[in-house]
Each structure stands twice: as C-alpha cells, then as structure tokens.
Amino acid sequence: MEDSSEIISNIERKRILELLSQGKRLDGRGLKDYREIKVERGFVEKAAGSALVSVGGTKVATGVKVEVGEPYPDRPEDGALVVNAELTPLASPTFEPGPPDEYSIELARVVDRGIRESKMIDLETLCLVPGKKVLVVFVDVYVLGQCGNLFDASELASVLALMDAKMVNYVVGKGGEVKAKDKRVPLPVINYPVSVTMARIGGDFAVDPSLNEETVADARITVTTDKDGNICAVQKGGVGVFSMDEIMEAVDIAVEKSQELRRDVLGV
C-alpha cells in the first residue's frame, strides 16, 4: 500500500496480477471473499468493552473506556467520541515506535467517521451537565498483526467493542455533582456501521486485500455503510485513480458484502 516499506518480489507481483486477471487470488479466494474472520469479545475485563478481531493474519484489538469529561465547544450537549489507533511495533517489521504517523491517523479517522456518521452511539444521551460535563467514549484501536486490510479489522473490532461495552452508570445530583452508581449500563448503541475495503489492482477490485495485494495495489477504497444500507463514509487511499463507474462498482460491492459481515460477524 501507499507509504508502506513492504517489499515484494517481481515474480510474486507478476503472479498476483496474472491470477487477478483470471478472477483468482494467490491464497485461493474469490475476488469478493474475505479471509477467515475470528472474533473474541470482551477479552479485557478492565475495559468497558473490548474485542479482538483477526482477519486472516491481521489482528486488531479494540478497548473502549468511558470517562466523565468536557464536551466539544461546538457540541456542548453531546457526549464525545474519541478514536485513536496505534500501529504497535510488534505488528510488522516496518512499524516503528513513536508518535502516530499519517497512516495510523488516517486509520483512526476512517474508523471514527464510520462510527460517528452512522450515529452508532446516541451521543445526545451521554450529556450529564450541558456545556460542562459529558461522557467521553474512548475507542483505542491496537493493531497487533499487520497482514493487510487494517481498516475493516479495526472497524469490526471497534464496533464489536462498543456493542458490548458496559459503562458505569453516572447520575447527576441536585447540586450538579456527578455520582457513579454501582450498576453498569450498556452504551446507547443505535446503529451498526460496517466498512468494506477493496484494493484496485490493475482493472480489478480485490475485497479484503492481503498484505501482498496491498503492496501491489495502486489504490484502495473503503466504503462504510449503516444498518439500512446507506453510505455513511468513504475514503480513497493511495496514488491510483478511479473512474466514476469503478467507484459505483465499489459502492455496490460494499453494500452487498457489508450485509454479510453485519449478519455473520456482528450477529445483528
């Protein structure tokens, strides 16, 4: 993929392109097939919600924390959502420790957009004291294994973690003080965004690209849809280009595949 320092041999590159032109892939999948997706929900008890998702060899853990904080100035009566992504150095020989680079920021912001724009969490209900105190939902995406398509693995892990999250029940007393009750309550989840990422290689779209496919791809497109099949976020990446017909082809593939993922992986 773009900016990646991954290296691929010419013979493998050639083989991937050759196979794709026949509608086949190096790992035997069809062009629209995902790799095997495994999900472990709630594996970190200390988090309000958590999920570990693997898509083939790609592994992403997401932990959710909910804390009392201040609202954004332009949304004084809404709870806040903060999505952060870490590309941990154990995930790939090309990842280095240090502050987030532009790729991890792009990853976090695409996941954020899916959750925010589908209105997955009803943020209006997370207000405690208007303009002063609201609940802040922290979604921390931890990439543990990079074998391609971090976008979809991260989105799935984050959505699952949010679906399962149980937060402390905060109540506001008469004097405006915020008290924590013992009982835990679920987050107000009202939608289920799912992203579908495709690599454009030559003239073909490969759904859920593996690392070697990402390395030879000239462009990437991620389309996120909500539970009603509406499109809520799109992101093109890489220096390649798309025709308008290709964009609509990608949108149609995403709408179709997201229904499968929502049913089979999210179970909704």
Add this chain to the structure above:
Amino acid sequence: MSKIRKKLIGKGDVRVDGRKPGDLRPIKIEIGLLERADGSAYIEFGKNKILAAVYGPREVYPRHLSLYNRALIRCRYHMAPFSVEERKSPAPSRRETELSKVIRDALEPAIFCELYPRTVIDIFIEVLQADGGTRCASIAVASLALADAGIPMKDLVAACAAGKVDGLLVLDLDDVEDKEGEADLPVAYIPQMEAVTLLQMDGSLTRDEFEEALKLAVDGCKRIYALLKEALRGRYLAAGNVVGEDVKKINEGGS
C-alpha cells in the same frame, strides 16, 4: 446537534448564501505571487483564502527518504491559527495530517514523478481563512502552483465537493452547510484522464443519492478546471507580454 437550527434551504431551493443548488462560490485566482518559491498560487474560493507554494524538484533531506526511481512528493496542509472562528493551535492536528496525505494522493497521479529520481517536490499549503471545502480548494491551488513551478504534469487537478443539505443535493458546500448538512462528498478529478483522485465522504446518503452527488461533484470539478486553465493561461500571457516588452526595448535600443 442543536435541536432548533435554522433552515439551510429557503424558498425556491435558495441556499443560505443565496446560491442555487448547482452553483459554485465565486473564485479568484492569482499565480506566481511568491518570489522565492519555485511555483506558487493563491485562491479565494468563496470566503476561503488559501496560498500554495511548491519547492523542487530539489535534493531530499533527510537523504534516506529519497527514492531511487522517482521524485518523492511531500505535502503539508496547514491552517493558520486565525483562519477559523476560534483560534486553532498552530501545531498540526490529526485532521491536518490526514488532509496532507489525501491531498498528496490526489495530486501525485498528475505529476510525472519518474522524471526526477532522488529528488523531492515539496508542496506547502497555508489556509489563511477557512469556510468549508478547504481541501478541494487546496488541491486546485496546489496543482496551479505545481504548474507554475514548471513541473511536468499530465493535467491540472480540479476538486469540488457535493453534498446533501436539508434533503437537497447541492454543489460546493460552505462551512455552515458542511457542519449542519446531512452529507459531504469531496472529489478531486483529472479531466484528461477522466480519473477521480480524491474521494471521501461523511454523512448519510443512499446508493442512488451517492451516485448523483458524485456526478454533481465531478461536474463541479470540470467547471473549476476551466477556471484553473484560464488563470494559468493568463499567467503565461502576462509573462509573454513582459518578455515581449523587453525584446522591444532591446530592439529599439539596438536600432
């Protein structure tokens, strides 16, 4: 979202700033205004005021970033602290980092990078005033700065957003429409290649609305493209006149 908000579309589909759904904001362009830069351009796109400068192809520092077979393209999109209502910290935000990346991805397909191995082309974009649609205006103005720097390109890159406001599909959203509207779909387009090089979207659109908005945005890009080309031609005509004057002077002096 505020419970009571003012309507963004009035009678006869008129928008808050008086535009029709398919109207662009007024655009003003100036090219080659920075003396030290290899190429530069300035755009006023509605209330957006954006300056772009290009340096290069030049030596890469740090050197390990250089590519053996092509030029490295670097892009920095930055907003001035005074460019928005509330002061923005001058440190680059996550949004600016992402936009720097997608703007670079939008421009790079138009540049013949392979002509300049082991060099860097730096694109600096400063948003002096922002009013919605800065990434699109930045792409347009940066492509002019690249052309002004004399960098061989396949074409100029035009960019424009479409979106949905109060249930209506509209072209070129301003700040209020972007913040309060239902969807925003920024697109960059290279007319010669009929290629989309930037594609982002947030909000909510049905499949058919998405298709229509995409067409609207590309149509907007084509209209902006015509303005960019005209501005660039004007720049060369002006340069030609200056040279012409000099030649005249020399001839007159010699006779």
